[in-house]
Amino acid sequence: QQQVKQSPQSLIVQKGGIPIINCAYENTAFDYFPWYQQFPGKGPALLIAIRPDVSEKKEGRFTISFNKSAKQFSLHIMDSQPGDSATYFCAASNGYKYIFGTGTRLKVLA
């Protein structure tokens, strides 16, 4: 019940494409869902986060869609760029503890 399932494991898109990364959870007590972006050789950094009282959140080219009834949330990257090539982690939390997904390695081709 504590797992967060993330898919796909890897993704390759052309520049300008819209990669979508999906996550699913079981524990309905989770109340915070952040996405982290990690470049090679760096630690993860917060990209965008959502709370379950909203269905969508946009920050620049990044959008989280949240489906509370399905217990799923996803990250969309609009007009993707080669600089977006990174590993993306979803997470869910209830309090201090995060449960992370297994990560998605995204490559955006120029």
Added chain:
Amino acid sequence: DVKVTQSSRYLVKRTGEKVFLECVQDMDHENMFWYRQDPGLGLRLIYFSYDVKMKEKGDIPEGYSVSREKKERFSLILESASTNQTSMYLCASSLGGTLSQETQYFGPGTRLLVL
């Protein structure tokens, strides 16, 4: 900006050695965390500290211990390193207090190889 620093970027140790990984944060955060990151497994919590000298086990504490003598510093200790502890180790911190919906700030990681 929050800064979380880790003492080493790369470490090579022998099986059976005692290994210390150090982490320092400069934003007076209450909470500090140690994770290990492995391909296909994501980030898994080893230990968490919510105050000086206070700690809680995470999901995979076996073979590890921690020390937090000062608020800004959180150390991860491998008492007797084994090859299955070869991994990327990430330290993180968060503000604390409400213990809810907090951003965790990560250091750059230490890549440990145990031979």
